Amino acid sequence: KPTLGVINAEPEPIKLDWPATALLIIDMQRDFMEPGGFGETLGNDVSQLARAVEPIGAVLKAARDTGMLVIHTREGHLPDLSDAPPAKVERGAPSLRIGDPGPMGRILIRGEAGHDIIPELYPLDSEVVIDKPGKGAFYATELTDVLEKYGIENLLVCGVTTEVCVNTTVREANDRGYRCVVISDGCASYFPEFHEMGLKMIKAQGGIFGWVADSAAVLEAMK
Numbered sequence: 001k002p003t004l005g006v007i008n009a010e011p012e013p014i015k016l017d018w019p020a021t022a023l024l025i026i027d028m029q030r031d032f033m034e035p036g037g038f039g040e041t042l043g044n045d046v047s048q049l050a051r052a053v054e055p056i057g058a059v060l061k062a063a064r065d066t067g068m069l070v071i072h073t074r075e076g077h078l079p080d081l082s083d084a085p086p087a088k089v090e091r092g093a094p095s096l097r098i099g100d101p102g103p104m105g106r107i108l109i110r111g112e113a114g115h116d117i118i119p120e121l122y123p124l125d126s127e128v129v130i131d132k133p134g135k136g137a138f139y140a141t142e143l144t145d146v147l148e149k150y151g152i153e154n155l156l157v158c159g160v161t162t163e164v165c166v167n168t169t170v171r172e173a174n175d176r177g178y179r180c181v182v183i184s185d186g187c188a189s190y191f192p193e194f195h196e197m198g199l200k201m202i203k204a205q206g207g208i209f210g211w212v213a214d215s216a217a218v219l220e221a222m223k
């Protein structure tokens, strides 16, 4: 297997050293993807996110086949809500608030069924799972330590939602010096127009936060 690959990305192709590259899958949790979870309590049409599952599954399979480091994240809070800022819990007028009992257990609480990753993309025991209280995967997590331990310099980023947790994480990663390639069809938003703009914001201005490529381009480069 070649250790270098070139992804036909926007705004320009990017050459990656595979051993220094990880696949980062953001928040593919039942709470965002399925009826009765956090996403739906906010009034969202959760069916909008389903389109990202297959492309992520294809890249996940390729990453597993090549031995790439795979990191999954989950947004959620401790059962006593001690890591949930009141500003987050109290805002808006959701049908259920964070911590309230719902059909998949307490909304956005670690250990509940709704907090878990969807079966199609379920982590292997050997993969890293990062629990995060915020939208970004670096804030109040061990992600930096994990990336340093494995010598990671580049991230293939996908998951939900494009403009919230994916964008926040890519911005955090970019400031920390990681090259981020965002997998366009491996991301989704409850708002298709936010998805489009979320990707444009990343790749505009010469790739101000990173690169964007579809799953086909990523898979081609990983061959």
Ligand code: C5J
Residues within 6 Å of the ligand: 026, 027, 032, 075, 135, 160, 161, 162, 164, 165, 166
């Ligand atoms: C949101 C996320 N949208 N994972 N979380 O609240 O994007």
